[in-house]
Amino acid sequence: MKILKTAGLLVMAGVIGTMALNAKEIKSNYDMFENSKGMVHIFKAQKSKIRGILKQLNLTKTQKAQIRENRNVMIASIKSKRAENLKHRDITKFITVDGVNRDVMTKEATKKVTQMVNIGADMIDSSLKVLSMEQRKKFISLLKAK
Numbered sequence: 281m282k283i284l285k286t287a288g289l290l291v292m293a294g295v296i297g298t299m300a301l302n303a304k305e306i307k308s309n310y311d312m313f314e315n316s317k318g319m320v321h322i323f324k325a326q327k328s329k330i331r332g333i334l335k336q337l338n339l340t341k342t343q344k345a346q347i348r349e350n351r352n353v354m355i356a357s358i359k360s361k362r363a364e365n366l367k368h369r370d371i372t373k374f375i376t377v378d379g380v381n382r383d384v385m386t387k388e389a390t391k392k393v394t395q396m397v398n399i400g401a402d403m404i405d406s407s408l409k410v411l412s413m414e415q416r417k418k419f420i421s422l423l424k425a426k
Contacts, residue, residue, distance in 0.1 A: 329423075
């Protein structure tokens with residue numbers, strides 16, 4: 281009987297320990313999303329790839345300064361557009377007596393996605409304009425390699 285109780289306690293301790301480890305893992309994942317601002321954590325991961333590649337290109341000080349300035353301009357642009365979108369964020373224009381107006385909702389979502397894609401393309405384009413032709417070729421080859 282003592283062996284059965286001891287085995288039962290060990291199994292319970294193992295189950296509780298496993299649950300505690302999983303809870304800690306889930307909590308850390310939740311904290312990552314909770315501390316982030318919307319989709320920022322995804323965009324940071326994408327930006328870090330490009331930043332890492334730019335660091336491998338042996339940029340001059342003027343090129344680094346230009347890229348930094350371009351980045352600051354784009355961040356200011358994103359913040360202003362975000363503030364503008366928050367002012368106009370109202371779901372009541374999608375909801376009618378007959379239900380949800382899917383066409384208006386789709387157009388609004390498409391407009392926002394297109395805006396974000398254009399901002400990303402502008403950021404990459406402004407960085408590429410700073411690079412020399414050899415650096416551009418190396419940038420593209422490194423980007424394809426990752």
